[in-house]
Amino acid sequence: MPKSGSNPFRQKISRRAALAGLSASAAMLAMPRLGRAADETIRIGFPTPLTGPFAAEARDQVKCAELAVKLVNDKGGIAGRKVELLVRDDKLNAGEAATRTLELIEKDKVHAVVGALSSAVQLAVNEVTRARGVIYISISQSDTINEARDFSKYTFHEALNPxxxxxxxxxxxxxxxxxxxxxxxxxxxxxxxxxxxxxxxxxxxxxxxxxxxxxxxxxxxxxxxxxxxxxxxxxxxxxxxxxxxxxxxxxxxxxxxxxxxxxxxxxxxxxxxxxxxxxxxxxxxxxxNYYWGLETQSKSAADFNAAFRAANGGAIPTDYGAYGYSGVASLLLAMQAAGGPDTDKVVDALEKLQYDLTKGPQHYRKCDHQSVQSxxxxxxxxxxxxxxxxxxxxxxxxxxxxxxxxxxxxxxxxxx
Amino acid sequence: MDLSLIIMQLLSGIALGAVLVITALGLTIVFGMLGVVNFAHGALFMIGAYAGLYLASLTGSFWWGLLLAPILIGAFGMLIEFLLIRRLYGRSIDDPLLLTFGLSYVLVEGVRIVFGSDGIPFPTPPQLIGVLDLGIGFFPRYRLFVILLVAVVLLVLWLMLEKTRVGLIVRAGARDPTIMQVLGVDIGRVWLAIFGLGVALAALGGVLAGPMRSVNPEMGSLVLAEAFVVTVIGGLGSIVGAVVAGLMVGVSISLVALFAPEMATIVMFALMAVVLLIRPQGLFGVKGRTA
Structure with a gap:
């Protein structure tokens, strides 16, 4: 690494950089409250294949994930902090997903990642989150990440498995x-x-x-x-x-x-x-995992449908939509229990969590963090x-x- | 292995090939006569399927959709030629390629905005639902119809090109447009018609494929790749080549599916590679012709 050894302070500051720096600090001075508020939000990354053959399912995931965030924010957020969902298109491509996830963690400083639909993408996202110690709740129907080889204490799997x-x-x-x-x-x-x-x-x-x-x-x-x-x-x-x-x-x-x-x-x-x-x-x-018609037999389903209908002009949630909801909502419940987004505390809370969001009682099994569900x-x-x-x-x-x-x-x- | 199974497999290969032939034909005609590589061909195939579906539901009959969609989309193709592609004649082959490539994105996005990105069901016409007992096995009536219709279209096209005065002008125009202009033929009008015909064939392919696959905005991208493979195997610009190569690819896919199903998609590209190695101009292509 020949270049990284050079002292960054000795580098000349270009006019462009100086201008950018100036305008950025001016912006910060102008909006001090907004800047602070952004620090306080809890950010959740959500990679999903918005383009490609699974786009329909991915869009439902996003709608429901947004609903989960909205419901928590309407009640004042988590420990007084607002929750923000950062949706990224993984294009159903493992490389793209890894890059987007890395950006979410390094640049957007997300506190946790939920999402992915395909098995290969899920593996790629898990690789990145595992290496950086960030919680990842997968909502892909494949479950290779639950096997010891790919598992880490930060890995959770909300979806059903094969x-x-x-x-x-x-x-x-x-x-x-x-x-x-x-x-x-x-x-x-x-x-x-x-x-x-x-x-x-x-x-x-x-x-x-x-x-x-x-x-x-x-x-x-x-x-x-x-x-x-x-x-x-x-x-x-x-x-x-x-x-x-x-x-x-x-x-x-x-x-x-x-x-x-x-x-x-x-x-x-x-x-x-x-x-x-x-x-x-x-x-x-x-x-x-879910069918809206469950509302006749399950109160949780009826409540979930009602909330979704209210937010989406009377439409009904789909199977993959329900994953987006329960994936994000279970994480938010655990954050609430942990009193904030501190990773170790949230992992602990997720392991202890008993949740019932869309169809009846669920919990994450201790050894592999697979959600036990109907x-x-x-x-x-x-x-x-x-x-x-x-x-x-x-x-x-x-x-x-x-x-x-x-x-x-x-x-x-x-x-x- | 059972002989009747192999015959059934051949038949599905021919049905598959028939759709390939129709789509590759439009591509190869436009390239052969105009020297334009139409990257929007797949998107126009998709637009054709949507138009067919829309017109069928409007009129209540699949047959009107099948007839009107190619005409309507063909006219749309002529509009594209008149407004956009015409300006790029005489320039490098890359220019119309880039134009149509961009156009394909616009068309796909447009359909996403108007019809949404979910798939839409395209019901099989009631007369052609179900299977026909061929004695050795059952085969979908609709696919048999597709084979027949493609055969008829090919026949009409051949008669038109080989036996009519218009066909003579078209063939001569492809060889030497300058001489044709000297002889007093408005070559611009010929090109307009040819581009319209190419696009109409893409749209026809789309309507025909609709009841076999679900209709969605991305359905054209795979078709474009397949059509290119077929034209490259058959020889760029060659109509006979497109027909032979289309059927060859369909039957190869089908027979490979019988023995190594997971290789079914790859075989098409393997075939193309082999042809390119042995006969770089394609089976029926003319040597040295690039544009």
Missing amino acids: HMTTAAVARQTLKKGMKVAHLVADYAYGHEMLRGFKRAQAAIGADNVGEILHPFGAADYSTFMPRLMSMRPDVLCISNFGRDQANAIKQAVDFGVKQQMKIVVPVILHNQRLAVGPDVFEGVVGGA VLVLESKKKSAMANDNDLFAVVANDVGSDDMLRSCTELGHAT
């Missing part, structure tokens, strides 16, 4: 002796879901008749259909995400797959069901059974959260 959703879906859809085929997106998310399904399948006694891996982001799935049909399964599990889910199901239905077998997905997506319509999704079963299994309604445009799904099961749903701490490599 193991939980696939087990719950398999319990409702698979029976002993059934033949199961898989169409899987060829990246971490798909692989994790496939692993989950196969594990559940083995426990139930269903037979695997074949797996087809498809490239991430493929627009055409027709070329996989003849082979899937020739496997003659009873159930087809389609493990992919976002538009891939919509396109894969649509094309499977075009090929008459539904006449031969049941289509099952690990996570059934609200926005993708909207994107292809009720006829295509009719009868498809999948897991979910898992929904939904079935897409047929058009004639829909009471209104938002009446998308029927709740097939609502499994109450318990530690038994998760892989054991030992299996994930944590000392017990």
Whole structure:
């Protein structure tokens, strides 16, 4: 490092720098109160893929995260300090996410980070936050960061994980002796879901008749259909995400797959069901963290819906929206309990936290910081059974959260 | 492996290839005749899908959407040529490339603003819902229709170019525009029509793809890459090349999907690399032609 040794005080001050410095100090003099107020706010970084194939889900995350912040600020903030949400577009790219997260920490001095949607991005964000000792609450459905290799005491996972959703879906859809085929997106998310399904399948006694891996982001799935049909399964599990889910199901239905077998997905997506319509999704079963229709059975859901409707002109929150809300809101509850954003105190508070924000009691498991929570299994309604445009799904099961749903701490490599 | 499975796989490959052919055709015609690399082709494909959907819901029939969207978007394409691209003829090939590249961003953003960035369902026309029993397996009626329609469009296009006076002027104009002007042909009008035709073909591809995929503002970006690969394999500017290469790519993707499904997307680029190594001008391209 030849240059860094030179004394910075000896460097000549350029005219431009001097002008910039002058105007900055003038600004600070002019607005002393504003400057102080900015120091006092609690800042939360929120990287999410606002552009790209998961943009719809990401926007819902942002809306709900903003709602969580607004509700706390309306009640006076945390220990008298306002909360600010800093949303950044990670463009669904791990490198971009790492850069944005680093900026959030170094430049914007955020106190914690919540967010990310894809598995690779989540890993990148976790790398950065872990190295800098900043709390990170992930709301991606992938859970590799909970395994001992990538875990740190600052790592939390609010979303469901592949193991939980696939087990719950398999319990409702698979029976002993059934033949199961898989169409899987060829990246971490798909692989994790496939692993989950196969594990559940083995426990139930269903037979695997074949797996087809498809490239991430493929627009055409027709070329996989003849082979899937020739496997003659009873159930087809389609493990992919976002538009891939919509396109894969649509094309499977075009090929008459539904006449031969049941289509099952690990996570059934609200926005993708909207994107292809009720006829295509009719009868498809999948897991979910949240569905607005839960409001008839859960007071927390009714309250969350009401708050969201009030803030968004009567619209309803989606599955991924609920993650944005519970991810940020659980962090804010812990900050409130800790009396401020001090990282170690908040980590402690998060570990002790019992929260009920959208659908019933939840808590972060001590060993891996995975949120223990209920898992929904939904079935897409047929058009004639829909009471209104938002009446998308029927709740097939609502499994109450318990530690038994998760892989054991030992299996994930944590000392017990 | 089962023979009927391989035949079914070939058929899905041809259906996939048919959409590739239609989109690559517009790209290659515009390049061949005008020397313009149209980077907005994918965005116009997407606009076509939206226009088809909009017109179909307006008129209540998919068929009106299928007919009117290419005409309407083709006219829009002519407007683009008249107002923007025309000014760049005779300049370096990069200029229209940059212009259309920028235009694609404007179009995608515009659609995001008007229709939102979520996907919109594009229902399959009721007459073509479901599958047809081919004896060896079931195949979606809609995809069979797409194969047929593309075949008809190709036939019409071929007849128009080879058997009519207009086609003669177009072909001659592509060879030597100066001589055509000397002979008293208003070459500007020919170019206007050709660009409109290229854009109309992109829009037709978009409407045809709509019921197979969900319609969203980004649907064109992947299509643009695919169309480029097809034109490069077939030879830039070659119509026969686009047809052969489109079907070749579709069938290759399909057959590779049978044996190594995760490689299905890569095979297209591998094919392009091989063709570029052996025949840099593409299968039906003319050597030394760059613009």
